[in-house]
Amino acid sequence: MRVPVGARVGLFALVIMGSYSYFANSIPQIESKPPEELSLEGGNVTPAQLVKAGEQIFKTKGTCEICHRVGQKGTRAPDLAGVGARAGKTKPGMSGKQYIIESLLQPGAYIVEGYPPIMPAVDKPPIALNRSELWAVTAFLESLGGTVDVTLDDIPKTAGTAAGGGAPAEVKLPGDPKAGEAVFAGKGGCIACHKAGKIGASPVGPDLSQIAKIQTPDYIMRKILDPKGMGTVAGFPPGVMPQAFGQTLASKEYMDLVAFLLTLK
Amino acid sequence: MKGCGGGRLAAGAVLVFALLVLFVTVVPAGAQDAAKDPAYRHFPILGSRLAVWAVAQLHLNFAAFILGCPIFAVIIEIIGWRTRDAKYDWLAHEFVKLTFAAFSTTALLGAFLLFLFVGYYPKFWTYMTSIFFPTYWVYALLFFAETFIVYLWYYGWDWLSGPRKWIHVGLGVLSNLVGTAILFVANSWVTFMISPAGITESGALKGSVWAAINNFTWMPINVHRLIANIVFGGTIAAAYAAFRFLSAETDEERARYDWMGYIGNFVALSAFIVLPFAGYWLGREIYAFNQTMGITMMGGFMSWLWIIQALLIGILFLGSNYYLWLGMERIPGSERYRKFVPPMLLVLTVGFMIWATPRSMVVTLDEARAMGGTHHPALGFFGVMSAKNTVVNLMILTTFLSFVLYRRANRVSTKSWVRTGMMLQWAAIFVAAIIVVFYGVYGYFVESMVRIGFSVYQVLAVLSAIVVVMAIDIPMFRGARSTGTIRWGTIAPRSQYVLILLAVTFTWLMGLMGFARSGIRQHWHVYAVLRDTSAEAVTPALGYAANVITIVTTVFFLLVSFIFWLGGLSERGNAGAHGHAAPVISGASDPRP
Numbered sequence: 099m100r101v102p103v104g105a106r107v108g109l110f111a112l113v114i115m116g117s118y119s120y121f122a123n124s125i126p127q128i129e130s131k132p133p134e135e136l137s138l139e140g141g142n143v144t145p146a147q148l149v150k151a152g153e154q155i156f157k158t159k160g161t162c163e164i165c166h167r168v169g170q171k172g173t174r175a176p177d178l179a180g181v182g183a184r185a186g187k188t189k190p191g192m193s194g195k196q197y198i199i200e201s202l203l204q205p206g207a208y209i210v211e212g213y214p215p216i217m218p219a220v221d222k223p224p225i226a227l228n229r230s231e232l233w234a235v236t237a238f239l240e241s242l243g244g245t246v247d248v249t250l251d252d253i254p255k256t257a258g259t260a261a262g263g264g265a266p267a268e269v270k271l272p273g274d275p276k277a278g279e280a281v282f283a284g285k286g287g288c289i290a291c292h293k294a295g296k297i298g299a300s301p302v303g304p305d306l307s308q309i310a311k312i313q314t315p316d317y318i319m320r321k322i323l324d325p326k327g328m329g330t331v332a333g334f335p336p337g338v339m340p341q342a343f344g345q346t347l348a349s350k351e352y353m354d355l356v357a358f359l360l361t362l363k
Numbered sequence: 364m365k366g367c368g369g370g371r372l373a374a375g376a377v378l379v380f381a382l383l384v385l386f387v388t389v390v391p392a393g394a395q396d397a398a399k400d401p402a403y404r405h406f407p408i409l410g411s412r413l414a415v416w417a418v419a420q421l422h423l424n425f426a427a428f429i430l431g432c433p434i435f436a437v438i439i440e441i442i443g444w445r446t447r448d449a450k451y452d453w454l455a456h457e458f459v460k461l462t463f464a465a466f467s468t469t470a471l472l473g474a475f476l477l478f479l480f481v482g483y484y485p486k487f488w489t490y491m492t493s494i495f496f497p498t499y500w501v502y503a504l505l506f507f508a509e510t511f512i513v514y515l516w517y518y519g520w521d522w523l524s525g526p527r528k529w530i531h532v533g534l535g536v537l538s539n540l541v542g543t544a545i546l547f548v549a550n551s552w553v554t555f556m557i558s559p560a561g562i563t564e565s566g567a568l569k570g571s572v573w574a575a576i577n578n579f580t581w582m583p584i585n586v587h588r589l590i591a592n593i594v595f596g597g598t599i600a601a602a603y604a605a606f607r608f609l610s611a612e613t614d615e616e617r618a619r620y621d622w623m624g625y626i627g628n629f630v631a632l633s634a635f636i637v638l639p640f641a642g643y644w645l646g647r648e649i650y651a652f653n654q655t656m657g658i659t660m661m662g663g664f665m666s667w668l669w670i671i672q673a674l675l676i677g678i679l680f681l682g683s684n685y686y687l688w689l690g691m692e693r694i695p696g697s698e699r700y701r702k703f704v705p706p707m708l709l710v711l712t713v714g715f716m717i718w719a720t721p722r723s724m725v726v727t728l729d730e731a732r733a734m735g736g737t738h739h740p741a742l743g744f745f746g747v748m749s750a751k752n753t754v755v756n757l758m759i760l761t762t763f764l765s766f767v768l769y770r771r772a773n774r775v776s777t778k779s780w781v782r783t784g785m786m787l788q789w790a791a792i793f794v795a796a797i798i799v800v801f802y803g804v805y806g807y808f809v810e811s812m813v814r815i816g817f818s819v820y821q822v823l824a825v826l827s828a829i830v831v832v833m834a835i836d837i838p839m840f841r842g843a844r845s846t847g848t849i850r851w852g853t854i855a856p857r858s859q860y861v862l863i864l865l866a867v868t869f870t871w872l873m874g875l876m877g878f879a880r881s882g883i884r885q886h887w888h889v890y891a892v893l894r895d896t897s898a899e900a901v902t903p904a905l906g907y908a909a910n911v912i913t914i915v916t917t918v919f920f921l922l923v924s925f926i927f928w929l930g931g932l933s934e935r936g937n938a939g940a941h942g943h944a945a946p947v948i949s950g951a952s953d954p955r956p
Contacts, residue, residue, distance in 0.1 A: 103606065103609045103610045104606075104924075106609075107606055107609065107860075107863055110860055110863060110864075111863060111867045111917075111920060112917065114864060114867045114868065114871075115867060115871055115913040115916055115917065116913065118671070118674075118675070118868075118871055118909060118912075118913065119906075119909040119910055119912075119913045121671065121674065121909075122671055122905045122906050122908070122909030122910075123905075123906035123909060123910070125667050125670065125671075125905060125906075126667055127904035127905065127906050127907075128664040128667075128904055128905075129664070129901050129902060129903055129904045130664045130882070130885045130886070130901065130902035131886075131900075131901050131902075132885075132886035132894075132895070132896075132900045132901065133886075161655060161659070164655070164658050164659065164662060165658065174658070214810070216654035217654075218653070218654065218655055222891075223887075223891035223892065223894075224653075224655065224656075224885075224887060224890060224891040225655070226891075
């Protein structure tokens with residue numbers, strides 16, 4: 099029986115494309131996932147937790163490992179082994195943490211000899227680390243041969259403001275902070291896990307006493323509605339915060355609660 | 364027949380006009396709605412991303428074909444016009460017929476893509492509109508103009524013949540200019556998403572829209588796509604001819620489509636040789652725009668994509684050369700050049716193997732320990748750009764050599780300086796090869812920024828050799844003695860499967876490169892400006908991408924086969940339609956363009 103030309107050609111084309119697909123499925127399968135936002139609210143973390151979080155950011159959202167290695171000389175960027183010890187000696191009059199922070203925020207300010215000036219500012223998109231993340235990465239780099247002494251206050255307040263793509267506009271929310279405090283302590287039940295200034299004391303969740311200082315309104319609003327999707331603060335158990343505030347709170351209560359949290363500076 | 368054509372003209376014009384009106388009315392309305400609506404909606408079953416991906420790839424395939432094919436169709440028409448050889452006019456008409464058949468489908472897919480953006484990615488579309496709205500009008504008007512010019516070009520073939528042929532050729536040239544302008548406008552949107560420019564930190568347009576259009580990757584992609592469209596058009600036209608060759612029932616028909624397939628492949632190969640150079644330029648501009656993006660593209664999660672690309676391009680090189688070598692068997696006198704085939708095959712095969720060598724191997728922990736790392740101690744040296752740039756340039760030189768040998772297969776130069784000319788040609792090729800190898804080896808000893816610059820010298824060496832060889836070859840073989848006419852139609856049938864392999868592979872490669880172009884933005888709609896916050900923001904792994912590309916490419920070929928079949932219905936039983944009786948080719952004159 100003579101097979102029609104169309105069938106022969108069609109089968110031939112399918113075999114070719116099938117082979118390409120087979121090959122593409124046989125090699126390493128790597129997805130590129132959007133980075134998760136890390137929040138170290140209230141500063142209630144130990145140095146060890148901070149370093150661990152920083153290492154995680156170094157390898158994922160920070161994309162530092164594309165150029166930098168620890169304990170291995172790179173062609174694009176310096177080996178970071180021992181950077182915590184030598185950072186304080188690199189620029190006269192500048193402490194180790196100051197030098198590291200400057201390197202992260204203004205990489206062009208000092209270029210290590212023999213390397214091209216290719217590093218982007220990591221608080222700007224597309225990497226766009228927020229202040230908490232910059233704090234953690236600095237701690238991790240300090241831990242590479244040095245002592246971790248960086249605090250959140252060492253990170254400039256202006257750093258990370260463009261995170262997420264574009265500088266956030268100033269937000270004026272219509273909520274009533276006083277009513278929001280009542281929601282926090284009452285219907286919302288937040289007080290059961292979080293401390294917020296003078297109220298609450300439970301260590302189940304992060305201390306929110308300075309939440310408006312370290313996080314954007316957008317983050318706070320989204321975190322209430324989708325705690326799981328926004329990630330869990332380092333050092334705290336995941337999946338504890340209820341996922342149903344979007345259904346249980348009325349819209350006014352939600353806005354009041356946000357307005358209250360934004361007063362916590 | 365004329366009535367049928369007129370009906371199609373009217374239907375086509377109405378369709379395009381309706382799409383135009385929809386385009387300019389839906390965009391602002393959609394933008395207003397989007398401001399109130401959610402950022403994303405979910406496309407049923409497939410998901411929004413997959414729906415946009417599939418339709419965008421299909422649209423690009425069709426658009427590339429209808430923009431690429433007329434470029435060489437008009438050149439072939441000009442050759443026919445100046446040489447008064449009717450077979451070229453017939454061939455040009457055949458190519459435009461294929462283009463014409465795919466025209467409406469391209470417009471429909473474009474409209475569908477627009478609806479998907481407006482409906483399923485409203486915030487994204489609002490943002491793009493806030494930057495590019497003035498260009499929408501330009502695009503719509505250009506599309507309108509292109510439609511009428513192409514219709515007039517196709518339907519006016521007989522009307523504008525004889526002394527009015529120059530007007531007809533002018534229409535062909537004009538359709539290409541307008542088509543290229545359409546491509547450039549659409550590219551400004553795509554490239555802005557990769558390398559945004561002319562905007563503030565918050566993403567708002569700073570001044571003129573021109574700054575957003577003229578971003579880092581715009582011109583490299585314009586050039587790259589323009590060349591790639593010609594390759595694509597050539598391979599699809601050649602595959603069509605191959606199908607007709609395999610289905611042919613007479614020697615005459617076989618000869619005709621053998622010749623058409625040869626021309627299609629010649630066009631594709633000529634453009635394909637310069638395509639990698641345009642690719643280098645694009646890569647350099649991506650690095651210049653953003654080092655992180657460049658490094659992510661070449662060394663990050665996408666690094667293995669380039670191994671697949673190398674495999675595909677290697678197949679294209681091997682296939683193109685194999686087709687030329689098979690083609691030489693139907694040329695009397697070509698026997699004297701067969702001795703060059705084994706060394707050329709060796710260069711291509713070794714080049715292919717080196718280009719497809721990955722930098723890091725997929726190994727177990729024990730294997731990595733035994734090897735001393737994930738880089739093989741010997742083969743690892745072939746996994747870097749120095750080696751790959753070197754071999755691809757040598758493969759281009761070899762392919763060019765194949766073409767030169769094919770070109771002179773049945774000709775013997777009668778010029779007195781033939782010996783000197785040949786020596787100069789060989790010298791040009793060897794000097795280029797030495798320069799390419801020198802910079803390839805030297806590249807291992809310098810920094811990456813310096814090494815990237817070496818590829819320019821390698822490219823220039825190869826291009827110079829091509830120019831020198833052809834500058835000598837053309838006068839050297841002018842008035843040459845013939846050793847016999849080409850026996851069109853007697854080529855081995857497997858050669859036609861090679862043409863189909865080339866078309867399928869190039870189409871698949873286009874899909875892969877489309878994935879690369881979009882994938883390097885990762886979780887950004889507009890890189891570093893507008894983040895993709897949808898549930899589908901993950902950039903999938905290569906296996907998934909390959910499966911999607913295969914399915915979409917299959918759909919493309921099914922659609923294109925159906926459309927070509929529809930286009931051929933009107934010609935069936937009417938070989939002299941439009942005054943274009945199919946020419947007799949068998950044993951005819953040498954049809955080198």
